[in-house]
Amino acid sequence: MDYKDTLNLPETAFPMKGNLPQREPELLKRWEDEGLYAKTEAAGADRPRYLLHDGPPYANGHIHIGHALNKILKDIVLKSKRMNGFHAPYVPGWDCHGLPIELQVEKNLGSKKHEISKLEMRKLCREYAQKFVAIQRAEFERLGVLGEWDNPYLTLHSSYEGIIAEELARFAENGGLYKGKKPVHWCSSCGTALAEAEVEYADHVSPSVFVKFAFKEDPGAVIPEIAGKKASVVIWTTTPWTLPANLAVALHPELDYVAVEVNGEILIVAEGLKDSFLKAIGAEGEVKATFKATKLERKLLRHPFYDRDSVILLGEHVTLDAGTGAVHTAPGHGQEDYELGLREGLEIYNPVDNRGRFFENIEFFGGQFVFDANKNVIEKLTEVGALLASANISHSYPHCWRCKKPIIFRATEQWFISMQKNDLRDKALAEINNVNWIPKWGRERIYGMIENRPDWCVSRQRSWGVPITAFYCSSCGEVMADAKVMHHVADLFKEHSSDIWYDWEAAKFLPAGTTCPKCGKSEFEKEMDILDVWFDSGVSFAAVCEHRPYLGTPADMYLEGSDQHRGWFHSSLLASVGTRGKAPYKSVLTHGFVVDGSGRKMSKSVGNVVAPEDVVKKFGADVLRLWVAAQDYRDDLRISQEILTRLSEAYRRIRNTCRYILGNINDFNPATDLVPYVELPEIDRWALHQLELLKEKVLASYDECEFHILYHAVNGFCTVEMSAFYLDILKDRVYTSKKGSKSRRSGQTVMYTVLDTLVRILAPVLSFTAEDVWKAMPGEREESVHLGLFPKLQPEVKDEALAKRWEKIVKVRGDVSKALELARAAKVIGHSLDAAVAIKAEGETGELLKEMANELAGIFIVSKAELTGTLGDGAYQGEEVEVAVTAAPGEKCERCWCYSEELGTASDHPTICPKCTEAVQ
RNA sequence: GGGCCUGUAGCUCAGUUGGCUAGAGCACACGACUGAUAAUCGUGAGGUCGGUGGUUCGAGCCCACCCAGGCCCA
Numbered sequence: 001m002d003y004k005d006t007l008n009l010p011e012t013a014f015p016m017k018g019n020l021p022q023r024e025p026e027l028l029k030r031w032e033d034e035g036l037y038a039k040t041e042a043a044g045a046d047r048p049r050y051l052l053h054d055g056p057p058y059a060n061g062h063i064h065i066g067h068a069l070n071k072i073l074k075d076i077v078l079k080s081k082r083m084n085g086f087h088a089p090y091v092p093g094w095d096c097h098g099l100p101i102e103l104q105v106e107k108n109l110g111s112k113k114h115e116i117s118k119l120e121m122r123k124l125c126r127e128y129a130q131k132f133v134a135i136q137r138a139e140f141e142r143l144g145v146l147g148e149w150d151n152p153y154l155t156l157h158s159s160y161e162g163i164i165a166e167e168l169a170r171f172a173e174n175g176g177l178y179k180g181k182k183p184v185h186w187c188s189s190c191g192t193a194l195a196e197a198e199v200e201y202a203d204h205v206s207p208s209v210f211v212k213f214a215f216k217e218d219p220g221a222v223i224p225e226i227a228g229k230k231a232s233v234v235i236w237t238t239t240p241w242t243l244p245a246n247l248a249v250a251l252h253p254e255l256d257y258v259a260v261e262v263n264g265e266i267l268i269v270a271e272g273l274k275d276s277f278l279k280a281i282g283a284e285g286e287v288k289a290t291f292k293a294t295k296l297e298r299k300l301l302r303h304p305f306y307d308r309d310s311v312i313l314l315g316e317h318v319t320l321d322a323g324t325g326a327v328h329t330a331p332g333h334g335q336e337d338y339e340l341g342l343r344e345g346l347e348i349y350n351p352v353d354n355r356g357r358f359f360e361n362i363e364f365f366g367g368q369f370v371f372d373a374n375k376n377v378i379e380k381l382t383e384v385g386a387l388l389a390s391a392n393i394s395h396s397y398p399h400c401w402r403c404k405k406p407i408i409f410r411a412t413e414q415w416f417i418s419m420q421k422n423d424l425r426d427k428a429l430a431e432i433n434n435v436n437w438i439p440k441w442g443r444e445r446i447y448g449m450i451e452n453r454p455d456w457c458v459s460r461q462r463s464w465g466v467p468i469t470a471f472y473c474s475s476c477g478e479v480m481a482d483a484k485v486m487h488h489v490a491d492l493f494k495e496h497s498s499d500i501w502y503d504w505e506a507a508k509f510l511p512a513g514t515t516c517p518k519c520g521k522s523e524f525e526k527e528m529d530i531l532d533v534w535f536d537s538g539v540s541f542a543a544v545c546e547h548r549p550y551l552g553t554p555a556d557m558y559l560e561g562s563d564q565h566r567g568w569f570h571s572s573l574l575a576s577v578g579t580r581g582k583a584p585y586k587s588v589l590t591h592g593f594v595v596d597g598s599g600r601k602m603s604k605s606v607g608n609v610v611a612p613e614d615v616v617k618k619f620g621a622d623v624l625r626l627w628v629a630a631q632d633y634r635d636d637l638r639i640s641q642e643i644l645t646r647l648s649e650a651y652r653r654i655r656n657t658c659r660y661i662l663g664n665i666n667d668f669n670p671a672t673d674l675v676p677y678v679e680l681p682e683i684d685r686w687a688l689h690q691l692e693l694l695k696e697k698v699l700a701s702y703d704e705c706e707f708h709i710l711y712h713a714v715n716g717f718c719t720v721e722m723s724a725f726y727l728d729i730l731k732d733r734v735y736t737s738k739k740g741s742k743s744r745r746s747g748q749t750v751m752y753t754v755l756d757t758l759v760r761i762l763a764p765v766l767s768f769t770a771e772d773v774w775k776a777m778p779g780e781r782e783e784s785v786h787l788g789l790f791p792k793l794q795p796e797v798k799d800e801a802l803a804k805r806w807e808k809i810v811k812v813r814g815d816v817s818k819a820l821e822l823a824r825a826a827k828v829i830g831h832s833l834d835a836a837v838a839i840k841a842e843g844e845t846g847e848l849l850k851e852m853a854n855e856l857a858g859i860f861i862v863s864k865a866e867l868t869g870t871l872g873d874g875a876y877q878g879e880e881v882e883v884a885v886t887a888a889p890g891e892k893c894e895r896c897w898c899y900s901e902e903l904g905t906a907s908d909h910p911t912i913c914p915k916c917t918e919a920v921q
Numbered sequence: 922g923g924g925c926c927u928g929u930a931g932c933u934c935a936g937u938u939g940g941c942u943a944g945a946g947c948a949c950a951c952g953a954c955u956g957a958u959a960a961u962c963g964u965g966a967g968g969u970c971g972g973u974g975g976u977u978c979g980a981g982c983c984c985a986c987c988c989a990g991g992c993c994c995a
Contacts, residue, residue, distance in 0.1 A: 004956070007956065009956050009957090010956085010957060016957080016958090016959080016960070017959080316922095316923085317922090317995075319922075335995085336995080439926090441925060441926065442925090444924085444925060444926095445924075445925045445926085445992090445993080446925095448924055448925075449924085449925095449993080449994085452924090561992080562925085562926080562991090562992055562993080563992055563993065565925085565992085565993070566992090566993055566994080567993095592926085592927085592991070592992075593991060593992065595990080595991065597932085598990090599927090599928085599989085599990050599991075600990075600991090601990085601991070601992095627933095630933060630934080631933075631934090632933090632934070634926085634927090635926080635927050635928090635991085636926090636927070636990080636991050636992085638932090638933090640932085642931080642932060642948085643932060643933070645932090645948085646932050646933065646946095646947055646948070647932095647933085647947095649947065649948080650933090650946080650947065652960090653946090653947085656957065656960065656961085657957090659957075659960095660957045660960090660961090663957070664957090708933080708934065709934085709935090711933085711934085712933080712934055712935075712945075712946070715933095715945095715946060715947085716945065716946060719945095719946065719947090720945085720946080723957090723961075723962085724961090724962070724963090727957085727961095728961080728962065731956080731957090735956065817962090817963055817964075818963085818964070820953095820963075820964095821952075821953090821963055821964045821965095822964090824952065824953060824963080824964090825951095825952070825964085829953090830953060830954070831953070831954055831955095831962095832953085832954090832962080832963085861962085897956085
């Protein structure tokens with residue numbers, strides 16, 4: 001007789017292989033058909049809200065692995081909050097304006113770009129952005145991210161654009177918005193400002209000059225060694241044409257400077273550059289004094305050819321890389337010069353027009369093109385005796401990407417949001433301290449940035465964005481940024497989109513009878529600058545959280561990559577504090593960047609880019625999600641074939657544990673078959689104790705957003721506690737006992753409980769697989785695991801005394817395993833059931849084993865286990881006990897495969913043991 | 922060059938306020954089973970805790986410097 005059919009072997013339709021790349025899209029389709037997200041929203045109606053506000057990715061190109069990481073992390077947070085009893089809506093968004101899209105559209109247009117109007121250009125940009133919104137939306141959804149995908153927020157929506165303009169109006173209203181000057185990359189040939197992305201660097205030959213700036217008054221008071229002598233500070237520059245705009249000379253506050261006597265006059269340069277300087281001017285000199293630059297702070301020099309002063313200032317940006325350690329400073333022509341100028345209150349002076357020519361009123365050089373003026377400046381320097389040396393040098397220099405001509409740095413009129421006005425900086429810093437930064441160092445990072453940043457330049461000279469809704473008087477040029485008018489324009493944008501700015505006449509935006517406050521005329525022109533896109537996304541708290549009635553501010557969490565300390569976290573903070581006086585978020589979680597297997601950043605040229613699409617195709621989204629959960633996201637996250645292979649193996653282990661349990665509980669009905677806790681055997685209670693520990697750990701790690709802890713905990717639980725111990729031991733009981741017997745139902749009760757817990761705690765991570773397991777489980781339950789809740793903690797199920805006893809038993813089992821392995825190597829046994837073990841144990845361990853004597857064979861999965869006082873030679877000395885292994889006596893029961901000396905107690909079943917006989921009768 | 926951060930077995934991670942021979946899972950090797958079977962079980966090997974100095978009775982943990990890497994600036 002074949003007794004196999006009398007056993008309760010596992011049976012399930014749940015496949016061993018996930019086949020995720022095919023299975024997942026089926027689930028997605030079902031979720032969509034059933035309206036799963038809407039159901040989670042409905043389920044949350046009466047629950048407290050947890051709002052994670054989505055930072056908008058840029059609507060350009062396909063998603064990359066960093067996007068996938070970010071969205072999956074958000075999804076894990078949101079799903080865990082929902083299962084924790086919160087209403088957690090998720091409105092995804094996209095950042096749709098800005099230069100990269102505009103440039104791409106221009107590129108696609110080719111030569112036609114000059115033929116189309118701004119309005120047409122904007123239409124193309126709009127279409128371009130919407131195309132990629134659709135693409136990215138599909139790619140995000142494929143990852144299993146649940147949200148309001150059919151109603152996302154887009155910064156190009158009319159309502160959103162209107163709110164952008166409205167928020168700008170608020171800044172105009174409170175005085176935070178002002179117009180000022182700032183140097184930008186400027187192409188004189190194209191007559192336009194260039195963004196960083198439009199600048200190319202190439203070699204260029206420039207004249208380099210060493211120029212003397214004589215002291216206005218004898219510096220002998222602070223450097224007595226040179227009292228009474230003619231003295232100068234020497235600067236070096238490769239842009240002589242910027243000398244007419246010179247207002248200062250910068251020295252490094254911590255460097256040593258020397259006064260060198262050359263041909264009877266004193267020249268001051270940095271000590272570290274003295275030798276190279278003397279060589280460059282072909283002279284010899286004698287050091288008369290050495291001193292710190294601080295001695296000269298605020299001393300006045302004379303401009304070499306204009307009748308004005310140039311002040312000595314201290315700046316950390318001064319280096320010893322080249323030159324003299326004294327830096328010619330023209331705040332209108334350089335970034336560092338500008339910042340120093342701002343700090344020190346210098347004028348942001350720019351004497352150059354749109355075409356790169358000096359204004360007519362500039363003495364000596366009026367009307368000259370700056371690059372042509374170089375030689376005239378040098379001539380002038382020679383004439384006044386200020387030139388020490390000049391030479392041509394070739395160096396890397398910025399060029400216009402369009403016309404390929406060298407560009408200049410030139411201060412132009414720009415719109416700013418003041419960090420000073422309304423105490424924006426101080427308030428923002430104070431608000432930073434009210435936010436929970438995860439990890440903690442996020443606070444230091446953003447604090448340092450806000451503390452030091454200059455005013456926020458919000459204007460851009462481009463087409464694809466929301467206009468700065470200001471006007472200029474056509475007669476006198478007076479700028480008019482009137483809050484009332486701006487609010488009115490914002491309302492018009494909400495209705496008609498900001499395109500109308502490019503369509504309508506200025507008068508149509510202005511109340512009848514508007515006159516210039518300065519000259520009284522009534523003709524106006526529109527400002528044609530647009531807003532920085534960081535302003536667009538920065539006001540999302542208003543355009544999304546405040547705007548949608550089911551959301552609100554402040555958000556509970558913003559969750560983005562660590563680069564957003566300077567990006568979205570930053571702009572959102574300033575926009576919200578500047579108009580609402582408070583931070584838009586309660587907590588900010590940042591994650592690192594995805595790097596390759598050896599910790600290098602991904603780049604196309606290196607060829608180490610991992611695309612989410614490829615991972616999903618090869619392994620499935622759940623494996624990618626498991627990767628997100630397994631990595632400690634506070635650091636950079638590594639990804640490689642090996643890592644993914646490891647992960648998919650871990651996935652298989654978790655999946656198989658679920659499948660095995662499903663197979664064993666296919667005849668189990670929790671409504672009728674659950675065995676009460678107090679009636680469970682000890683090992684079953686041990687399993688529930690372990691499960692309780694797992695729950696504690698996992699629920700805590702969800703609360704702390706430390707998902708990698710959870711991954712390791714679940715993985716370890718499936719492997720160590722379940723597969724290798726409890727489930728292995730349980731096999732005999734569930735396979736060989738009578739189907740409806742209490743001992744079998746006990747085991748099933750535990751397995752069912754374990755699986756019910758596992759599937760819930762895994763659902764936020766393995767969203768697809770958990771759903772499949774959920775559907776395959778017996779019992780009444782919600783239609784989707786994503787509508788279920790986390791299991792409640794049940795501290796009453798914990799039994800520390802029991803756990804302690806079993807900790808010892810596990811150790812003893814380890815000794816037995818080792819002994820069995822030796823016997824196996826010696827060919828005494830094959831399967832552990834071939835063995836009989838004799839154990840000698842002392843003290844407490846001995847007492848414990850004695851109490852459990854009847855269960856030991858089952859626990860060790862051997863046919864016979866006995867306790868003994870003496871063991872012969874060759875016994876294995878373990879850490880806890882001594883073990884002797886022999887071939888089990890008797891014969892192998894055909895049914896349970898245990899060896900028994902009592903085979904065939906029933907005449908109709910001659911080949912099976914008494915226990916099995918009872919089970920089959 | 923500056924700000925913030927990271928560096929523990931091949932991989933992913935633990936390692937409480939400094940205190941046993943630095944742990945786990947996976948991978949690997951060997952073995953067993955063939956009633957979880959493209960599974961499962963057992964055993965084993967594998968680490969100068971990035972490096973160098975220092976503080977200490979004692980350092981993976983604290984300090985300094987260096988190296989490698991990441992993000993953001995310049």
